Amino acid sequence: MSKLMSRGEKAFRIFAVAGLAVVALLAFLPFILIVMASLTSESSLLKNGYSLWPKEWSIYAYSYMAGQAKIIVRSYLVSIGVTAAGTTVNLIITSMLAYTMANEKFRWRNQLAFFVFFTMLFSGGIVPQYMLYARFFGINNSYLALIVPNYLMSAINVLLVRNYYKTNIPPALIEAARIDGAGELRIYFKTVLPLSVPVMVTVGLFSGLAYWNDWVNAFYYIDRPQFYGIQNLLIRMMNNIQFLTSSANANVTGSLVMQLPSNGIRMSMAVIGILPIVIIYPFLQKYLVRGVIVGAVKG
Amino acid sequence: MAVKHKSGLRSQLPFLLIALPGLLYLVINNYLPMFGMVIAFKKIDYAKGILSSPWVGLDNFKFLFQTSDAFIMIRNTVLYNLAFIVLGTVCAVFIAVLMAEVSKMFAARFFQAGLLLPNLVSMVIVAYLVYALLTPETGLINTSVLPALGLEPVNWYTESKYWPFILTITQLWKTAGYSSIVYIASIAGIDTGIYESARIDGAGKLRQIFHITLPMIKPTVIIMLLMSIGRIFASDFGLFSQVPMNSGALFNVTQTIDTYVYRGLMQYGNVGMSSAAGLFQSVVGFVLVITANYAVRRVNPENSLF
Numbered sequence: 214m215s216k217l218m219s220r221g222e223k224a225f226r227i228f229a230v231a232g233l234a235v236v237a238l239l240a241f242l243p244f245i246l247i248v249m250a251s252l253t254s255e256s257s258l259l260k261n262g263y264s265l266w267p268k269e270w271s272i273y274a275y276s277y278m279a280g281q282a283k284i285i286v287r288s289y290l291v292s293i294g295v296t297a298a299g300t301t302v303n304l305i306i307t308s309m310l311a312y313t314m315a316n317e318k319f320r321w322r323n324q325l326a327f328f329v330f331f332t333m334l335f336s337g338g339i340v341p342q343y344m345l346y347a348r349f350f351g352i353n354n355s356y357l358a359l360i361v362p363n364y365l366m367s368a369i370n371v372l373l374v375r376n377y378y379k380t381n382i383p384p385a386l387i388e389a390a391r392i393d394g395a396g397e398l399r400i401y402f403k404t405v406l407p408l409s410v411p412v413m414v415t416v417g418l419f420s421g422l423a424y425w426n427d428w429v430n431a432f433y434y435i436d437r438p439q440f441y442g443i444q445n446l447l448i449r450m451m452n453n454i455q456f457l458t459s460s461a462n463a464n465v466t467g468s469l470v471m472q473l474p475s476n477g478i479r480m481s482m483a484v485i486g487i488l489p490i491v492i493i494y495p496f497l498q499k500y501l502v503r504g505v506i507v508g509a510v511k512g
Numbered sequence: 513m514a515v516k517h518k519s520g521l522r523s524q525l526p527f528l529l530i531a532l533p534g535l536l537y538l539v540i541n542n543y544l545p546m547f548g549m550v551i552a553f554k555k556i557d558y559a560k561g562i563l564s565s566p567w568v569g570l571d572n573f574k575f576l577f578q579t580s581d582a583f584i585m586i587r588n589t590v591l592y593n594l595a596f597i598v599l600g601t602v603c604a605v606f607i608a609v610l611m612a613e614v615s616k617m618f619a620a621r622f623f624q625a626g627l628l629l630p631n632l633v634s635m636v637i638v639a640y641l642v643y644a645l646l647t648p649e650t651g652l653i654n655t656s657v658l659p660a661l662g663l664e665p666v667n668w669y670t671e672s673k674y675w676p677f678i679l680t681i682t683q684l685w686k687t688a689g690y691s692s693i694v695y696i697a698s699i700a701g702i703d704t705g706i707y708e709s710a711r712i713d714g715a716g717k718l719r720q721i722f723h724i725t726l727p728m729i730k731p732t733v734i735i736m737l738l739m740s741i742g743r744i745f746a747s748d749f750g751l752f753s754q755v756p757m758n759s760g761a762l763f764n765v766t767q768t769i770d771t772y773v774y775r776g777l778m779q780y781g782n783v784g785m786s787s788a789a790g791l792f793q794s795v796v797g798f799v800l801v802i803t804a805n806y807a808v809r810r811v812n813p814e815n816s817l818f
Contacts, residue, residue: 225717229613237626243641246652250644262655263644310534319527332542335798338790340777341548344562366537397526426634444636476650483640490632498625506697
């Protein structure tokens with residue numbers, strides 16, 4: 214094929230590669246900027262600003278953070294715990310509901326599908342939801358507030374899994390298990406679940422990303438810092454350093470502000486916030502792409 | 513018959529049990545708040561409790577639409593979404609056409625990895641990235657880019673005139689690669705025989721793109737467009753609150769329905785107007801989604817939601 218390419222086609226291929234390289238670089242550049250900024254000495258940052266290549270390398274921001282390790286480790290653990298717990302429950306209840314909806318033997322499967330689907334069309338909005346969770350159930354300032362609202366199950370994922378069951382699990386297999394005397398629960402756990410690993414990975418990935426990246430639930434339901442995950446710690450660090458800097462004239466002495474490597478710390482905090490995603494991303498890219506295609510083309 | 517019917521119901525019981533946790537969650541998380549929307553017609557008094565707070569009819573809506581806030585937040589929400597939809601689609605299709613050209617190359621995976629990464633990080637991280645570029649004293653733009661162009665530094669976080677561009681670029685940066693996935697899949701589905709015969713007829717690459725690729729993915733583009741129009745009253749809370757650092761000087765161009773609802777509820781204690789704005793957003797959003805779906809069904813019934 215490539216031997217037969219005309220000059221125009223060759224030119225277009227070069228344009229495509231060059232164009233994508235530029236676009237991908239633009240997408241990537243801000244990440245490089247914060248990594249480099251986090252590795253620049255504070256005095257160089259104050260003099261030259263954030264730049265793509267440090268004039269003066271330093272790991273001071275990271276060693277300063279190590280002094281704050283307790284807070285950071287805690288928020289990391291909150292994020293990991295919430296993500297793990299939320300995603301686990303999400304997978305269980307999503308697949309159970311989807312299994313019921315996919316099952317020909319279930320009489321009200323169409324009504325059920327509508328009940329699930331309607332939540333994609335209409336939402337009560339955040340104010341009633343806030344009143345319900347914070348004022349009625351009173352789950353604010355608890356881990357439940359980070360896990361339950363919004364992310365525990367999403368209709369689109371339920372429909373995704375249901376479609377997977379419908380197309381990938383042969384009814385004969387289920388019928389055979391039924392003839393062997395297995396009950397519905399047993400069929401679900403022993404026959405259906407083991408066959409649904411690929412779609413579970415995709416849904417788990419979406420759910421895990423949603424929990425890891427969430428800061429909104431804590432914005433509404435949390436005001437005690439011990440429940441802050443990494444995202445909310447990042448927000449607080451941004452505001453707190455701003456607060457220190459802006460009140461410098463009034464209360465805090467100038468030298469104290471100088472000691473705080475605020476410019477570098479911000480960037481190093483952002484770096485450790487992204488790190489887990491960058492590490493696991495290469496392994497999950499394929500599932501992400503597949504999930505997006507399936508979800509978008511037929512929700 | 514009666515016995516058979518009863519045993520029939522009994523046979524449904526295991527299914528109901530399996531579905532129960534998910535159903536319960538939908539009731540709590542989605543359906544109860546729908547009924548809770550009635551608080552938009554009440555004057556909430558926490559001392560009396562939500563249920564016994566007095567009804568006030570349409571007062572909350574009257575107050576809301578008398579303020580200039582209502583116009584500003586609706587204008588911002590809709591105009592930003594229109595910009596995102598038009599420019600986002602153009603960027604995504606452009607990327608998809610290029611990706612289709614290199615799809616068999618080793619580098620494709622790396623391009624895609626780079627293009628998708630922005631979508632995987634939270635808006636909080638995005639706010640940090642934008643901050644690294646724009647913060648007045650040390651940001652890359654003020655310390656390196658503007659001096660190189662011979663321009664004066666700009667106090668970005670207080671100058672509202674730049675933010676429509678900053679927010680649009682940020683949104684495109686975050687979503688273009690991700691939205692291109694659907695179009696890449698759509699292009700991959702085109703029969704390669706069509707391209708072969710076009711080549712034999714002497715059609716160049718650009719002709720192939722404009723006469724084969726783009727017409728073939730047109731249905732997908734239209735469907736994606738309609739679906740985004742259905743969401744034109746929704747906005748990304750993080751993009752409009754975290755990225756501009758909640759800067760009050762920028763509210764004129766960063767206030768959307770979602771940021772207004774948050775600020776009304778959590779910061780100004782104005783539950784009435786906040787819930788009125790939320791109900792307005794939900795109801796208009798619902799009408800738009802239904803309309804968009806009807807339009808999608810006219811284009812291609814297979815792709816409609818229902």
